[in-house]
Amino acid sequence: MRTIHTDRVRDLVKLLLLRAVTELPSDVRSALQNALVIEKSAAGRKVLEEILENERAARAERIPLCQDCGLAVLFLEVGEAIRFEGPDLTESLNEGVRQASAEGFLRTMVVFDPLYRRENTGDNTPVIVHLERVPGETFRLCVFPKGMGGEAASTFTALPPLGGEEAVVAAVRQAVDLYGANACPPLIVGVGIGGNFETAPLLAKKSLLRPVGTRNADPRYARLERRLLEEVNGLGIGPAGYGGTVTALDVHVEVGPTHAAGLPVAVNLCCHACRRAEGTL
Amino acid sequence: MSPCLDSPLRISSPLTASALRDLTCGKRVLLSGPVLLAREAALRRMAQEIERGKALPFTPEGAVLFHGGFTPPPPGRKIGSIGPTTSLRMDPWTCPLLRAGVKGMIGKGKRSPKIVVAIRECGAVYFGATGGAAAFLSRSVRSVYPLLFGDLGSEEPYLLEVFELPLVVAIDAEGNDLFEQGQKKFIKGTNQKQNNGW
Numbered sequence: 504m505r506t507i508h509t510d511r512v513r514d515l516v517k518l519l520l521l522r523a524v525t526e527l528p529s530d531v532r533s534a535l536q537n538a539l540v541i542e543k544s545a546a547g548r549k550v551l552e553e554i555l556e557n558e559r560a561a562r563a564e565r566i567p568l569c570q571d572c573g574l575a576v577l578f579l580e581v582g583e584a585i586r587f588e589g590p591d592l593t594e595s596l597n598e599g600v601r602q603a604s605a606e607g608f609l610r611t612m613v614v615f616d617p618l619y620r621r622e623n624t625g626d627n628t629p630v631i632v633h634l635e636r637v638p639g640e641t642f643r644l645c646v647f648p649k650g651m652g653g654e655a656a657s658t659f660t661a662l663p664p665l666g667g668e669e670a671v672v673a674a675v676r677q678a679v680d681l682y683g684a685n686a687c688p689p690l691i692v693g694v695g696i697g698g699n700f701e702t703a704p705l706l707a708k709k710s711l712l713r714p715v716g717t718r719n720a721d722p723r724y725a726r727l728e729r730r731l732l733e734e735v736n737g738l739g740i741g742p743a744g745y746g747g748t749v750t751a752l753d754v755h756v757e758v759g760p761t762h763a764a765g766l767p768v769a770v771n772l773c774c775h776a777c778r779r780a781e782g783t784l
Numbered sequence: 785m786s787p788c789l790d791s792p793l794r795i796s797s798p799l800t801a802s803a804l805r806d807l808t809c810g811k812r813v814l815l816s817g818p819v820l821l822a823r824e825a826a827l828r829r830m831a832q833e834i835e836r837g838k839a840l841p842f843t844p845e846g847a848v849l850f851h852g853g854f855t856p857p858p859p860g861r862k863i864g865s866i867g868p869t870t871s872l873r874m875d876p877w878t879c880p881l882l883r884a885g886v887k888g889m890i891g892k893g894k895r896s897p898k899i900v901v902a903i904r905e906c907g908a909v910y911f912g913a914t915g916g917a918a919a920f921l922s923r924s925v926r927s928v929y930p931l932l933f934g935d936l937g938s939e940e941p942y943l944l945e946v947f948e949l950p951l952v953v954a955i956d957a958e959g960n961d962l963f964e965q966g967q968k969k970f971i972k973g974t975n976q977k978q979n980n981g982w
Contacts, residue, residue, distance in 0.1 A: 549952075569915075569916045608864055610853060610864070684893055
């Protein structure tokens with residue numbers, strides 16, 4: 504048994520959120536630099552130059568990459584052999600975000616009631632938590648603040664069970680074509696195939712945690728990712744939607760078992776400011 | 785040569801009729817002068833004030849609206865990061881403001897077909913600022929003043945003074961739309977609606 508004090512969890516959340524909002528992960532930065540080399544549109548290259556200059560400015564001046572500081576999504580992997588001591592775990596996760604928001608001068612994005620009383624909670628809480636129990640003594644945390652531009656442009660489609668690869672490709676193309684220009688391209692496209700109405704979107708979101716350029720371990724899905732990337736870039740949307748050859752930096756596919764009568768596909772778009780930061784205790 | 789390869793055009797707000805003539809689709813510009821930062825709640829209020837024949841808290845003739853937001857300033861800075869938000873969300877309240885004389889909007893992403901028509905009919909322009917480049921864009925903001933309606937909380941409009949804010953003409957006064965024209969130039973094959981199996 505391993506004991507972790509939840510104050511350490513709180514401090515890790517705070518550290519990772521502050522890093523996520525001001526520094527792009529190195530894989531995203533490299534992908535943007537590569538995009539600048541391969542983009543054929545002059546307007547698109549100018550946008551990419553500004554995005555790369557923005558990354559330098561945010562890092563140097565310790566200010567957020569984007570004024571939409573996002574709704575904080577936390578992915579936790581907690582070993583079965585871990586016992587927590589100290590304040591409640593959920594409260595510690597919220598407290599980490601609260602402290603990061605105050606100390607990092609983040610814009611507060613969260614309203615507690617979605618429909619009738621859209622009052623800002625003033626501290627970017629409550630956070631969204633996905634907790635997975637794993638064997639052993641591991642404690643892993645990924646902080647993924649997600650802006651609304653990409654979320655508002657994301658889709659869920661219930662395809663017919665034998666629709667096959669062509670139906671999936673059509674659904675992904677349609678999703679990106681319809682809303683991609685408004686989600687701050689170049690995008691990272693997360694595709695969740697299988698599961699059901701709640702897990703397909705979660706698979707799509709989880710796929711965005713994988714570094715840009717990495718492929719699904721299953722060669723069939725790795726090939727599908729490459730095909731989807733080509734299809735999406737063939738749409739011509741380009742950086743900022745001004746037209747170009749780099750609409751997406753990557754497409755990631757994650758899959759799960761599903762019902763015999765269905766083929767759910769969720770497409771979760773992430774803007775070029777793919778802000779994720781990972782740490783362990 | 786693509787207009788984007790040209791050097792950017794320096795313009796200032798409020799926008800005059802002669803300045804508007806040079807603002808063709810795809811042209812890069814550096815905008816200096818006052819701009820009014822406002823989102824849904826503030827734009828809805830402004831549209832209501834116009835409908836009731838009341839005065840706006842700014843002069844609409846030639847004015848430039850900025851669909852965006854900013855983070856709080858850390859000590860020693862006038863502003864945190866500032867950038868555009870999805871302008872499509874502002875479409876429901878855009879027409880009354882254009883009719884009142886607003887000539888420019890700054891934002892990101894496509895506009896609805898109805899707004900492209902309204903932009904042409906009113907002889908206005910829609911500028912794109914790079915989304916998610918808010919630390920970079922903050923360098924072009926000189927000052928920020930709240931322009932109070934008084935009860936909109938975090939949704940109050942702000943008057944900004946910008947200097948050489950880098951923008952692209954995304955929809956011009958003739959209704960040319962960079963999102964449509966740009967995509968057409970780079971799309972591979974036809975973009976027919978594919979069969980998704982149903």
